[in-house]
Amino acid sequence: MLSRLQLGDFRNYRQADLEFSPSLNVILGDNGSGKTSLLEAVYFIGSGGRSFRGGRLSRLVRDGADAATLYAEVLSDEQLHRLGVRRTPGGIDAIKLDGQTPKALSEVASLLPVLALHPTSVELVFGASALRRRFMDWGMFHVEHQFMPLWRHASAALKQRNALLRSGAINPRELGFWDQQLAESSDRIEGLRRAYLSALQDGLKRVMAVLSPELNVRIQLQTGLQKGETTQDALLRLRQDDIRRGFSQAGFHRSDIRIAIGDVVARDRVSRGQAKLIAYGLMLAQLPLISEAGKVCTLLVDDLAAELDEEHRNRLLGYLAGTGHQTLITALDEPSWAAVVNDNNALKTVESKMFHVEHGRLRPLSPTGSE
């Protein structure tokens, strides 16, 4: 979990220094004050340098500054780690973890599992399959030791096979070799994903019973293979077409999660508000699995009220209050947050810290709201 964060020239922050609560942290501020940017900074560290909002990453650097700097103290496995990152508009140009220089920020992503619950999370239901693959692979990266080496091996095999397909001079024995490498590693990844989704389905049932009991959400791995077919069979079946197209159409990189309400695919059935509850439910269902792996997640919750009616918002807040994971949540001002707490008994007993942000300047508030 995140203990401390210092920002320099990140978005509209010149300088900020915050010490977080291990449970609930409420970030208050008007529109455009810098709430989302703060969550974005945390996400940047935990996701290996990504942002959860669209747009160019070069914009993370404050206008007119040369580089953004982030320093984080992260508690993982009861050890405090110190991480420093510098990002210029061109990319990350320096990383230090406990005095050492890792090759990439993604190498330290396992220290800080972050999940961002924000308005565009609905894309998990409505968007492209790549988002759902990234979603399940994120969970497996954190809970399944075998996953990352397997994924690297499969990615290397896919790259080699695609390069060969495009080379114009295909040696059938070489192609057969990469078929086998890609097929074997894909089948093993799919096996792990299937087991992961099955565990997730159990958790999802419990979360949805709180968030939205009327939605009977079912998830299932879709491999794109025909009935009884192995990945090796599919690669052979699609070989000529793969050669024509110059890429591999079967393998771990083509899987998807089928999200259904009863028997109907969710994207054809649900409203945006319902899709948001399903997406949040899927993310929150990962938390018990993260806990079982001995890790604590940092949840970034932005613009919670958007598209949710009061009842569902309160159900969600009630659930968030009891996860046992660290949460950073945004709200407009103290009266609106006080009203939320007033409606939600579970929030009253959670140990929390509040911060106020105005034009990129942050200050902590005492629990009563006065400075």
Ligand SMILES: Nc1ncnc2c1ncn2[C@@H]1O[C@H](COP(=O)(O)OP(=O)(O)OP(=O)(O)O)[C@@H](O)[C@H]1O
């Ligand atoms: N590179 C940058 N340099 C300076 N300011 C920036 C940069 N990128 C974004 N901003 C500004 O930072 C401000 C904070 O944006 P942010 O999205 O964090 O606000 P917010 O508090 O989440 O607002 P809302 O409540 O409307 O969602 C905005 O005014 C935005 O224009």
